[in-house]
Amino acid sequence: MRKQITGFSNPTVKYLRSLRDKKHRKRAGQFLVEGLRLLEDAREGGRLPRQIVLAENRDPHPLLERLEADIIAAGGEVIETSPDILTKITGKSNSQSVVGVFDEWDTGLEHIDRGAAQIWLVAQALRDPGNLGTMLRTGDAVGAGGLILIDDCADPFSAEAVRASMGAVFTQGIAQARWEDFVPWLRSGSGQLVAASLRDAVPYRGAPYAAPCFILVGNESQGLPEAYEAECDLRVTMPMRGRADSLNAAVAGAVLAYEVLDSF
């Protein structure tokens, strides 16, 4: 269905604006994606938005026209509105001329098929959505199966995480679990849990990685709890030549993931 929205106080505008907020996203089970490029990434990952909102003054684009047609064919909505209202929805002054509304999907561990990839990334209490999105992007690059989010992490469906993922949010597997549920799941099949650590660790170069390899990184400021490190099958250490004893979480995960990739 095609619709037009002309008023700032339209309830749809209010609803879409509310999706910028995590609490409202969780309640609604929907999230926003800005820009044609990410919407095309979503399509490649098999996800079609329920609705798209377009600026009236947009430039015509064949991919956008195809997307509009597909959404209408699937029973979704194509909404036209003014650039000002679109800006109000996204909260950004130089906003893209198209925004899609997606249903969140189930991120239970049971959807992770560990045999589908040799590398899986696992993040514990990762708070920064940019780091989260960057890990999804890195996962795509190393051919990982996806990202498993342990304990209280940033929301993978936040605008910042989606953007930083460069679309990998639609193609990488995503699961969310508590540690006490993750460990039994992990141990119910094959899988090596690896973390960068300063305790009882071997050099990360040439360490005996084994697939499927689950690369665990910890919270940005606390690192991993000691009990979580102790659960790991392999603890590796990276050279730290300076004053600091740790890397940015997404960086540590990436350096380790490339090392694991090379070892297989």
Added chain:
Amino acid sequence: MRKQITGFSNPTVKYLRSLRDKKHRKRAGQFLVEGLRLLEDAREGGRLPRQIVLAENRDPHPLLERLEADIIAAGGEVIETSPDILTKITGKSNSQSVVGVFDEWDTGLEHIDRGAAQIWLVAQALRDPGNLGTMLRTGDAVGAGGLILIDDCADPFSAEAVRASMGAVFTQGIAQARWEDFVPWLRSGSGQLVAASLRDAVPYRGAPYAAPCFILVGNESQGLPEAYEAECDLRVTMPMRGRADSLNAAVAGAVLAYEVLDSF
């Protein structure tokens, strides 16, 4: 000197608030640093703030007391104020109980002593201050000499860059230069310019890196201009097993830097 500030409209409060903005920082040549931990990193890097602003309700801390004494001995100012006014200065509701005001320092290329380190990081048009800070942090970890910022990059003295650097902004060398000034400087001495590239590149693993090695990463959305890639002495490629053809800039720099570090 010790001072007390009680009014929100005090000119010092207005001035300090203004330093959150890049334009005002550049005009004033000063920047803000929040939190005792970063202030201690600064001290380790040989930088003392001109002023610190303390919340009246702070917890006592021996490091803070030492810092206060040093600042007063150096002719600086120790200002006490209410938590509300401190929040107004930093713009953050859960702000730290101490903020320091530092003079920016000269970031000319002539301050870079290329022989002092085997690795240097170079970023071109890096727009995200978080990425910039993360590169400084990675530079510290790999024992790099510093970060050279080419063309229009984010401000290394922004609060976000300082925070993401985890204090490395005070210990890593920092230079800012236009490309047309950087290249003659680079070629006036020894140095290998290396970039991750898809064009005419060799695998990044085991590539013939040579010190001092300048690792160049490009802008977050555009990558490196072709002419900049062409100037490189070595172009290397990293495995990209997914849909995307690039990594986050700070991640790419880190994976490459760890490979270079291992090869020396």
